Amino acid sequence: MSLIPRDRRLRDLAILLGMALVLTAAFYAFPDNLAFATRVIIMMIFVLSLDFVLGVAGVSTLGHSALFGAGAYAAGLCAAHGWNEPLLGVVAGAAAAAFVALLSGLFLMRTRGLTLLMLTIAVTEVLGELANKFSDITGGADGLDIVMGPILGVFKFDFRGQVGYVYAACMLLLVFAFLRILIASPFGLAARGIKESPARMRAIGAPVYWRLVAIYTLGGALAGIAGALSAQSTSLVSPAVFDFQLSANALIMLILGGAGRLYGALFGTLVFMSVHEVAASVDPFNWLFIIGALLLAVVYVAPAGLLSLPDLVKRQLRFSR
Amino acid sequence: MNTFASICIDGVAYGMILFMISVGLSVTMGLMRVVNLAHGGFAMLGGALAHYGMAALGLNFAVSALLAILVVVALSAPMERVLYRPLYRMGELQQVLATIGITFLMIASVSLWLGTSILQIRLPASLSGAVNLGFRTLPADRVFVIVAGIVVIGALYMLIERTRFGVKLRAAVDERDAAACLGIDTSRLFSRTFALGAALAALGGIMGAGLLPIDAYYPLRYMVLFLVVVAVGGLGSIAGSFVAALGLGVLDTAARYLAPDYGTIFFYVAMIVILGWRPHGLLGRGEA
Amino acid sequence: MSAGLQIRGLSKSFGGLAVAREINFDLAPGDRKALIGPNGAGKSTFANLLTGALTPSAGEIRLDGRDIGRLGEAARVKAGIAKTFQITTLFQDLTVRENILLPVLERRGAALRMFRRADADAQANAEVEALMAQFKLNPFAEVRVGDLAYGQQRLVEMTVALALKPRILILDEPAAGVPTGENHLITDAIAALPADLSVLIIEHDMALVFKVARAIVVLVAGAILVEGAPREIAANPRVRDLYLGSRHG
Numbered sequence: 039m040s041l042i043p044r045d046r047r048l049r050d051l052a053i054l055l056g057m058a059l060v061l062t063a064a065f066y067a068f069p070d071n072l073a074f075a076t077r078v079i080i081m082m083i084f085v086l087s088l089d090f091v092l093g094v095a096g097v098s099t100l101g102h103s104a105l106f107g108a109g110a111y112a113a114g115l116c117a118a119h120g121w122n123e124p125l126l127g128v129v130a131g132a133a134a135a136a137f138v139a140l141l142s143g144l145f146l147m148r149t150r151g152l153t154l155l156m157l158t159i160a161v162t163e164v165l166g167e168l169a170n171k172f173s174d175i176t177g178g179a180d181g182l183d184i185v186m187g188p189i190l191g192v193f194k195f196d197f198r199g200q201v202g203y204v205y206a207a208c209m210l211l212l213v214f215a216f217l218r219i220l221i222a223s224p225f226g227l228a229a230r231g232i233k234e235s236p237a238r239m240r241a242i243g244a245p246v247y248w249r250l251v252a253i254y255t256l257g258g259a260l261a262g263i264a265g266a267l268s269a270q271s272t273s274l275v276s277p278a279v280f281d282f283q284l285s286a287n288a289l290i291m292l293i294l295g296g297a298g299r300l301y302g303a304l305f306g307t308l309v310f311m312s313v314h315e316v317a318a319s320v321d322p323f324n325w326l327f328i329i330g331a332l333l334l335a336v337v338y339v340a341p342a343g344l345l346s347l348p349d350l351v352k353r354q355l356r357f358s359r
Numbered sequence: 360m361n362t363f364a365s366i367c368i369d370g371v372a373y374g375m376i377l378f379m380i381s382v383g384l385s386v387t388m389g390l391m392r393v394v395n396l397a398h399g400g401f402a403m404l405g406g407a408l409a410h411y412g413m414a415a416l417g418l419n420f421a422v423s424a425l426l427a428i429l430v431v432v433a434l435s436a437p438m439e440r441v442l443y444r445p446l447y448r449m450g451e452l453q454q455v456l457a458t459i460g461i462t463f464l465m466i467a468s469v470s471l472w473l474g475t476s477i478l479q480i481r482l483p484a485s486l487s488g489a490v491n492l493g494f495r496t497l498p499a500d501r502v503f504v505i506v507a508g509i510v511v512i513g514a515l516y517m518l519i520e521r522t523r524f525g526v527k528l529r530a531a532v533d534e535r536d537a538a539a540c541l542g543i544d545t546s547r548l549f550s551r552t553f554a555l556g557a558a559l560a561a562l563g564g565i566m567g568a569g570l571l572p573i574d575a576y577y578p579l580r581y582m583v584l585f586l587v588v589v590a591v592g593g594l595g596s597i598a599g600s601f602v603a604a605l606g607l608g609v610l611d612t613a614a615r616y617l618a619p620d621y622g623t624i625f626f627y628v629a630m631i632v633i634l635g636w637r638p639h640g641l642l643g644r645g646e647a
Numbered sequence: 648m649s650a651g652l653q654i655r656g657l658s659k660s661f662g663g664l665a666v667a668r669e670i671n672f673d674l675a676p677g678d679r680k681a682l683i684g685p686n687g688a689g690k691s692t693f694a695n696l697l698t699g700a701l702t703p704s705a706g707e708i709r710l711d712g713r714d715i716g717r718l719g720e721a722a723r724v725k726a727g728i729a730k731t732f733q734i735t736t737l738f739q740d741l742t743v744r745e746n747i748l749l750p751v752l753e754r755r756g757a758a759l760r761m762f763r764r765a766d767a768d769a770q771a772n773a774e775v776e777a778l779m780a781q782f783k784l785n786p787f788a789e790v791r792v793g794d795l796a797y798g799q800q801r802l803v804e805m806t807v808a809l810a811l812k813p814r815i816l817i818l819d820e821p822a823a824g825v826p827t828g829e830n831h832l833i834t835d836a837i838a839a840l841p842a843d844l845s846v847l848i849i850e851h852d853m854a855l856v857f858k859v860a861r862a863i864v865v866l867v868a869g870a871i872l873v874e875g876a877p878r879e880i881a882a883n884p885r886v887r888d889l890y891l892g893s894r895h896g
Contacts, residue, residue, distance in 0.1 A: 046764070092452075098451055098452065100455075145631075145635060148638070149634070149638045151451070152388070152394065152586075152589075152590055152594065153590060153634050153638045153639065153640075155394075155455075155586075155590075156586060156587060156590040156630065156634065157630075157631060157634055157635075159583055159586075159587075160587075160627040160628075160630050160631050160634075161631070163583075163623060163624075163627045164624055164627045164628060164631070167621065167622045167623060167624040167627070168624070170622060171620065171621060171622070171624070219761070219762055220761055222764045222765060222766075223760055223761045223762060223763055223764065223765055224752045224757050224758045224759070224760045224761075224763070224765045224768075225758065225759055225760060225761045226761075226765070227741075227745060227748065227749060227752070227765040228749065228752070228753070228758045230738070230740075230741065231738050231741070231749050234738035234739060234740055234741060235736045235737070235738055235739075237732075237736050238732070238736045238737065238738065238807075239749075240700075240720045240721065241698070241720065241724070241729075241730060241732070241736075242724065242749060242750035242753050242754075242807065242810075242811060243720075243721045243724030243725055243750070243753045243754065243811060244721060244753050244758060245721045252759075282582075282583055283579075286459060289452070289455065289456070290456060290459060293452055293453070293455075293456045294456075297452070323466075323467045323470045323471060323475075323575075324467070326463040326464070326466050326467035326470075327463075327464065327467040329460070329463055330460045330461070330462075330463030330464035330467060331460070331464070332460070333456050333457060333459060333460030333463070334442070334457055334460040334461070334464075336456070337446075337449070337453050337456050337457040337460070338445060338457075341449060341450075341453050
């Protein structure tokens with residue numbers, strides 16, 4: 039009995055090690071594309087946070103950028119007011135996004151379906167308009183230009199983006215490890231239970247509403263980390279962080295890869311952003327043809343996401359034999 | 360003309376456009392339980408075709424608009440059959456993903472065909488002046504939109520209340536599972552309803568080109584707007600869509616006149632308040 | 648103050664429609680009562696009033712003397728009332744083990760832990776193993792519930808309710824949808840329930856009711872028509888007319 043958990047812990051460690059290796063290899067393989075790679079990594083963190091809220095706990099949201107944006111502005115405001123140590127900014131971003139998630143979650147988690155989708159969009163739009171309106175604080179439509187200090191007072195961001203890349207990569211590993219642990223925990227199991235059957239969760243004595251608020255707040259904190267990293271790596275925060283398009287893209291990446299198992303979030307983000315980078319540089323409308331066709335193909339052929347393709351193929355082979 | 364009158368006429372005209380485009384979305388979503396993010400694409404297609412008919416083929420407004428709507432209907436029927444039908448059995452998120460994909464394909468197709476600039480739809484000279492009511496003059500194009508909206512509502516009312524199609528449609532929206540048992544050919548009903556919704560969207564797109572300018576990105580830009588009307592009105596409710604479209608249209612217009620630097624904040628706050636009060640929309644019915 | 652469940656004057660109406668009228672009902676420790684009645688008699692409403700899924704319009708529900716009539720669902724589970732579902736709402740995508748582990752963790756107050764594996768709680772695991780053994784579910788421990796035969800799913804359903812260590816167990820049509828050949832699975836399981844547990848069975852299948860119930864309550868139009876031992880109920884002419892007659896006549 040006691041061997042199994044230890045085995046699983048080893049497997050988790052091996053996975054983290056593997057990810058670290060891939061991230062290191064990418065660092066040396068694409069020395070001139072580190073800015074893009076950093077964007078991919080930050081987006082991975084964002085999509086992972088969405089996977090916890092939507093893939094694991096089943097909360098449909100099209101307003102995840104509200105939490106990303108809250109994190110970005112918190113980190114940006116910290117830096118603009120002289121607190122430019124990046125880790126501090128990340129903590130502030132996580133806290134601010136968790137706070138926004140908690141406040142809006144108290145209201146949002148009472149609804150579901152289309153109403154929930156629409157309300158999450160509305161919350162995002164309202165925050166975006168507020169960011170626009172209170173230009174004394176937020177810089178309005180122009181946004182905030184920020185200058186980051188060295189990480190822990192030691193590692194300065196460099197022009198080639200090497201420090202920024204390593205910084206984001208470490209954050210990704212941390213967030214991924216945290217989510218792995220979380221999903222295997224009683225709290226994570228209960229979150230899966232809520233996705234499967236809220237009525238049953240209530241019947242076994244779980245306060246589903248409060249659990250959902252907690253899940254949303256936690257997911258918000260992680261999205262806030264992504265927002266803070268994005269602000270720090272681009273040295274800019276503008277109301278664009280509240281774009282509907284950002285929420286929609288994150289959702290596309292997640293379902294593209296496969297929701298509910300973390301790897302899907304990583305893989306979907308990598309595929310989407312790579313295809314975007316290549317196709318959009320050729321012709322932005324070609325890009326829409328490609329992504330449109332890709333989305334339809336995934337939904338009709340592999341509704342559980344690209345990561346389910348190997349299983350699908352295996353099953354087909356077994357049937358044909 | 361004073362501000363109040365401007366708000367009223369612009370707001371009502373805007374609301375009529377929102378209604379024409381959103382009502383089909385509300386009914387198809389209520390009937391088929393499919394989240395359709397691509398609905399605005401039919402409005403854009405209508406507008407783009409009408410523009411093409413007038414600019415490239417030299418047709419007059421009425422003929423071009425009519426042909427555009429017919430082409431949209433002809434396109435929507437096979438789309439429903441091929442692209443949407445498999446979605447009815449899928450989850451909400453798959454539907455969102457697929458219909459975003461369809462939206463992207465529509466945007467890419469139109470931009471390939473007509474480019475990305477704004478596609479003007481010039482109203483006939485008789486509609487670009489003012490209507491004199493004796494005590495006040497009103498812009499003719501707005502009056503035209505409002506009159507068209509009233510005609511659409513009247514026609515829809517007759518269709519839903521007085522025809523066999525309407526009876527079947529109401530039965531199927533209210534009692535989806537029972538409809539098949541009652542001998543209603545749901546597959547044909549779905550096709551027709553979908554085509555009707557697309558036709559109304561195309562009409563709304565053409566009529567509303569002055570308020571919501573037509574270009575390739577139209578379906579993405581106004582996607583949320585149309586969905587808000589549906590959610591606030593209540594899924595599957597025609598009257599709900601009307602009340603929501605008119606209310607939100609007037610509210611948004613008033614906000615633009617009176618507090619322009621607050622953007623769309625009032626629009627969304629109103630939606631949050633309404634959905635907080637009635638989660639299934641103004642006239643929507645809760646699901647069991 | 649007496650042990651068990653006492654219900655006095657319990658009423659519920661939706662708008663003007665009364666679905667439960669002045670119900671008086673007792674369930675003592677060790678009782679095996681069945682609640683029967685024609686369709687629409689208000690059996691499910693009554694069960695939902697007990698679990699807190701519905702709040703009563705009037706009347707009181709006491710458990711061991713304590714008024715629980717105003718508590719929410721989660722609090723009533725904590726107070727000791729558990730119910731199985733008529734239509735399966737089990738976690739289809741989770742394994743049998745996970746389905747049973749979840750209520751055990753909730754009951755033990757461990758469900759908010761975030762930094763410890765759910766399957767590394769030795770006490771909880773031991774409890775899950777014992778429960779699975781009681782219902783002979785061990786061979787299916789790692790099977791997705793969605794892949795189980797229907798009869799087995801009903802057993803998981805009962806195990807989940809028992810995992811909450813209730814003192815009152817409500818079985819809502821425990822044999823619904825189970826093929827007749829597998830009915831013994833259900834009756835055996837009910838027979839094996841702890842002796843001091845109070846059990847209320849809501850069931851259509853008269854054969855099953857007469858096999859497991861020691862007392863029967865007949866509900867008609869939201870009110871109790873008669874209560875008595877199975878033999879008295881079977882002999883009661885009004886019950887025969889109203890219910891048994893129409894189904895077995």
